[in-house]
Amino acid sequence: MERMEEKLDKYEVLQDLMRRRGFAWGSFEIYGGSRGFYDYGPLGATIKRKIEQKIREAFQREGFFELETPDITPEKVFIASGHVEKFVDPLVECRKCGARFRADHLVEEALGIDTEGMSAEHLTQLIREHDIRCPECGGELSDVWYFNLMFETRIGPYGDQKGYLRPETAQGIFVNFRRLNAFARNKLPFGVFQIGKAYRNEISPRQGMLRLREFTQAEAEIFFNPNETEHPHFDEVKHEVLRLYPIEHQLKNLGMIEITAEEAVKKGYIMNTLFAYYMVMVKRVLLDIGIPEEKIRFRQQLPEERAHYSRDTWDAEIHSERFGWVECVGIANRGDYDLSRHMKMSGADLTVLIHYDEPKIVKKLEVSLNMKRVGPKLKKDAKRINGLIKGWDEEKKRELVELLEKDGKVTIDGYELEKDDFIIKEVDEKITGEKIVPHVLEPSFGIDRPFYLLLENSLVIEEDRTYLKIKKDMAPIEVAVLPLVAKEPLKGIAYDIFRTLQKEGFIVVYDEKDTIGRRYLRYDEIGTPYCVTVDNQTPEDGTVTIRDRDTREQVRVKIEELPEKLKELIFGS
RNA sequence: GCGGUGGUAGUCUAGCCUGGUCUAGGACACCGGCCUUCCAAGCCGGUGACCCGGGUUCAAAUCCCGGCCACCGCACCA
Numbered sequence: 001m002e003r004m005e006e007k008l009d010k011y012e013v014l015q016d017l018m019r020r021r022g023f024a025w026g027s028f029e030i031y032g033g034s035r036g037f038y039d040y041g042p043l044g045a046t047i048k049r050k051i052e053q054k055i056r057e058a059f060q061r062e063g064f065f066e067l068e069t070p071d072i073t074p075e076k077v078f079i080a081s082g083h084v085e086k087f088v089d090p091l092v093e094c095r096k097c098g099a100r101f102r103a104d105h106l107v108e109e110a111l112g113i114d115t116e117g118m119s120a121e122h123l124t125q126l127i128r129e130h131d132i133r134c135p136e137c138g139g140e141l142s143d144v145w146y147f148n149l150m151f152e153t154r155i156g157p158y159g160d161q162k163g164y165l166r167p168e169t170a171q172g173i174f175v176n177f178r179r180l181n182a183f184a185r186n187k188l189p190f191g192v193f194q195i196g197k198a199y200r201n202e203i204s205p206r207q208g209m210l211r212l213r214e215f216t217q218a219e220a221e222i223f224f225n226p227n228e229t230e231h232p233h234f235d236e237v238k239h240e241v242l243r244l245y246p247i248e249h250q251l252k253n254l255g256m257i258e259i260t261a262e263e264a265v266k267k268g269y270i271m272n273t274l275f276a277y278y279m280v281m282v283k284r285v286l287l288d289i290g291i292p293e294e295k296i297r298f299r300q301q302l303p304e305e306r307a308h309y310s311r312d313t314w315d316a317e318i319h320s321e322r323f324g325w326v327e328c329v330g331i332a333n334r335g336d337y338d339l340s341r342h343m344k345m346s347g348a349d350l351t352v353l354i355h356y357d358e359p360k361i362v363k364k365l366e367v368s369l370n371m372k373r374v375g376p377k378l379k380k381d382a383k384r385i386n387g388l389i390k391g392w393d394e395e396k397k398r399e400l401v402e403l404l405e406k407d408g409k410v411t412i413d414g415y416e417l418e419k420d421d422f423i424i425k426e427v428d429e430k431i432t433g434e435k436i437v438p439h440v441l442e443p444s445f446g447i448d449r450p451f452y453l454l455l456e457n458s459l460v461i462e463e464d465r466t467y468l469k470i471k472k473d474m475a476p477i478e479v480a481v482l483p484l485v486a487k488e489p490l491k492g493i494a495y496d497i498f499r500t501l502q503k504e505g506f507i508v509v510y511d512e513k514d515t516i517g518r519r520y521l522r523y524d525e526i527g528t529p530y531c532v533t534v535d536n537q538t539p540e541d542g543t544v545t546i547r548d549r550d551t552r553e554q555v556r557v558k559i560e561e562l563p564e565k566l567k568e569l570i571f572g573s
Numbered sequence: 574g575c576g577g578u579g580g581u582a583g584u585c586u587a588g589c590c591u592g593g594u595c596u597a598g599g600a601c602a603c604c605g606g607c608c609u610u611c612c613a614a615g616c617c618g619g620u621g622a623c624c625c626g627g628g629u630u631c632a633a634a635u636c637c638c639g640g641c642c643a644c645c646g647c648a649c650c651a
Contacts, residue, residue, distance in 0.1 A: 089649070482611095516610085
């Protein structure tokens with residue numbers, strides 16, 4: 001009970017801190033606010049950019065290409081992607097008590113049947129036929145309607161084209177596949193990423209920043225040959241230990257396991273080294289952002305949890321004192337779902353030619369009519385039937401030849417044809433490669449959730465101070481320069497140091513207000529890792545002190561050495 | 574969306590039940606000044622609020638209705 005209060009306390013303290021010191025708060029405050037939207041203040045926006053930058057750098061280290069595509073997207077794209085059909089919940093309302101339910105869940109429960117893909121009309125019909133009633137009050141239920149979680153809009157002044165705000169950034173990458181593939185010079189695998197906004201009209205957003213209607217994602221789509229699922233650099237990461245929570249362990253309540261990436265693949269927990277490689281990458285990015293290792297785990301999604309496009313998904317979850325394990329990154333095997341769907345819908349060729357090491361020589365039957373002989377017989381139909389035969393596949397041609405060998409004749413389209421009516425040749429065909437639809441592995445980072453969880457995990461409440469023990473290079477203000485007292489010559493010297501550090505590229509502030517202790521705590525609270533203090537010794541020997549946020553200890557350094565020293569301390573370089 | 578509780582300066586809160594004495598009080602924070610030589614010291618001065626919209630009433634922070642937002646429970650979370 002006491003612990004519960006502490007947790008609530010910490011959450012309250014953090015919410016207060018985020019608002020008061022300019023990290024983040026609910027949007028549109030002066031008009032009463034709107035659920036599911038959050039603003040990033042000056043310090044929050046800085047941290048958010050730093051998180052994005054860490055992810056960007058990680059993707060770039062893998063050689064991925066960055067892309068930027070529109071938020072507003074024509075309907076066709078999401079018909080192809082399945083979002084128009086599948087990104088919906090069938091809802092039903094009780095006419096008596098007004099309670100709302102998932103219609104499919106009610107029907108499944110009442111009749112024990114699979115409702116996957118059923119229309120609203122069908123569900124309504126089933127509810128009427130079997131007189132399914134409100135589980136709360138027994139009242140009559142309304143008709144079923146589908147609620148799509150995408151925000152709709154109209155493109156153009158006459159509303160001629162329907163559009164949606166994208167519910168994921170991924171589709172912008174898939175629809176650009178031909179150009180991206182050309183950019184990659186037709187060579188798999190390659191990765192493309194996009195950092196941008198996505199929108200979901202959540203039925204009931206709650207939990208602060210954890211379920212937003214507009215949020216930022218960093219998604220990478222790795223296009224690979226499904227026959228080549230080994231990552232060439234897996235050796236570099238194979239000893240990394242991952243904390244896994246596989247499906248089976250969830251179903252049988254077996255708890256989590258800690259296992260190296262290599263063992264996880266060997267024992268079949270993770271399907272291949274390609275998948276495992278990117279799980280390690282995701283873990284390292286989260287560590288780089290400053291999430292403590294013990295707060296990270298990978299949970300495999302249960303089949304019924306998976307999105308419509310997913311064959312297998314592992315979520316990187318971060319532990320929150322307040323909310324438990326929170327999904328922050330999804331790593332999904334999307335197979336060829338998206339490219340195949342876009343290929344069908346648009347007619348574009350989204351395949352890649354996979355070259356064989358050596359061209360394959362394949363024996364191939366060429367069968368056609370001997371027009372000289374059959375022409376007079378078939379007259380007008382000769383050309384048509386010839387085309388028909390040429391278009392047959394290998395198997396059908398073989399059958400034809402066998403029949404001719406056996407019977408000496410065959411009937412096609414009402415005409416009886418003899419062996420000599422055909423020209424049959426066996427030729428060698430050189431095949432240089434094979435066209436495949438690439439498969440996709442997708443590590444998809446949320447940005448807002450790690451942002452919140454980074455702050456929550458960084459917040460330290462002590463007897464005499466509350467401070468953000470945020471990873472030093474993630475701090476929104478990296479250095480504060482403080483004259484011990486607001487008097488010359490200390491003020492002037494401090495201000496000069498401030499300008500120098502600013503020009504050196506630090507995010508730095510100058511502050512002379514209030515007593516020194518108060519200022520230290522002011523910067524501790526927003527996570528500033530170092531305060532540079534100009535004291536009475538400074539005018540004498542040109543040294544200042546650097547105070548450490550976490551230990552409160554001070555070291556004295558020469559002013560000229562400050563930029564170098566601070567870079568080393570903050571960025572470790 | 575449903576039900577419950579709530580919404581007073583940047584933050585926490587007094588006042589609300591029992592309408593007027595509220596020109597809305599306090600603390601912290603913030604701004605200006607004085608003082609101040611290392612971890613939230615002190616003094617002086619200052620800025621700043623009744624969530625929004627209706628209604629009842631001579632009179633509404635206070636009572637009633639609707640909306641919005643927050644928290645809790647339910648439902649939802651591809």
